[in-house]
């Protein structure tokens with residue numbers, strides 16, 4: 001019998017997990033996967049629990065929650081650098097946006113994501129790393145990227161993704177550029193004022209599925225998109241172009257792939273890692289090729 005550790009955030013998204021839990025456990029158990037659970041209690045708990053689950057030799061780890069919970073579980077696992085063999089990771093998307101699950105085409109119905117684990121369908125994925133922290137989907141900096149941690153959790157529970165759009169509109173009005181020096185491996189050093197920069201590991205970012213269409217999860221590369229200083233009207237136009245995937249034709253957009261990149265700024269720039277606050281610049285971003293296996 002295989003042993004799985006299910007780490008779930010009871011407050012994620014519309015707080016579905018409590019209701020689903022008995023059925024999920026039954027389905028896994030019937031398929032020969034004995035599953036024990038841990039409900040997270042707050043920030044950092046999922047990461048500690050995932051590291052502990054690796055140390056205790058579980059065969060499977062499952063992260064149930066939103067992108068924040070997934071990021072914590074990945075951090076707990078990826079930090080086990082000495083361990084030769086990490087257990088594969090199951091992703092049960094129960095958050096508000098579930099960017100990463102969408103990029104990996106993980107089904108939305110609970111029966112189907114249980115079956116991915118049961119059928120043992122795994123694939124290797126790259127993990128991003130900056131200043132000792134890991135990200136699975138996206139890293140970014142600049143004032144607009146700060147909106148994900150300004151949306152209160154209760155609001156997200158109530159109105160879902162709309163909460164981000166409301167905050168985004170409020171935030172755009174006060175958008176300001178940031179001085180950055182971007183030094184990426186294989187590219188010339190760039191210096192100037194930028195509205196924001198994003199480093200994508202997958203191609204679904206912030207609900208924009210065409211933002212980084214060239215990003216592949218197992219290619220050992222980071223896809224970098226940076227937007228040079230522009231005015232509000234130009235920025236809004238750019239956002240609507242990005243919805244269609246036409247933003248690469250805009251002269252404000254810089255797009256390239258790299259394995260390693262250093263970003264510095266004379267100002268204070270907070271970093272956003274998978275939608276959560278992840279320290280600040282300066283930062284050295286790198287890719288850990290095929291560091292983890294996920295059920296997908």
Ligand SMILES: Nc1ncnc2c1ncn2[C@@H]1O[C@H](COP(=O)(O)OP(=O)(O)OP(=O)(O)O)[C@@H](O)[C@H]1O
Pocket residue numbers: 009010011012013014040041042043044045064065066067068069070072094095096097098099153156275276
């Ligand atoms: N019991 C808890 N009560 C309050 N907050 C928690 C609890 N457990 C975990 N958290 C925190 O909630 C954060 C966000 O959770 P998560 O990403 O799973 O859900 P979400 O915010 O609804 O989804 P999304 O990130 O997709 O918007 C986690 O990073 C964690 O710090």
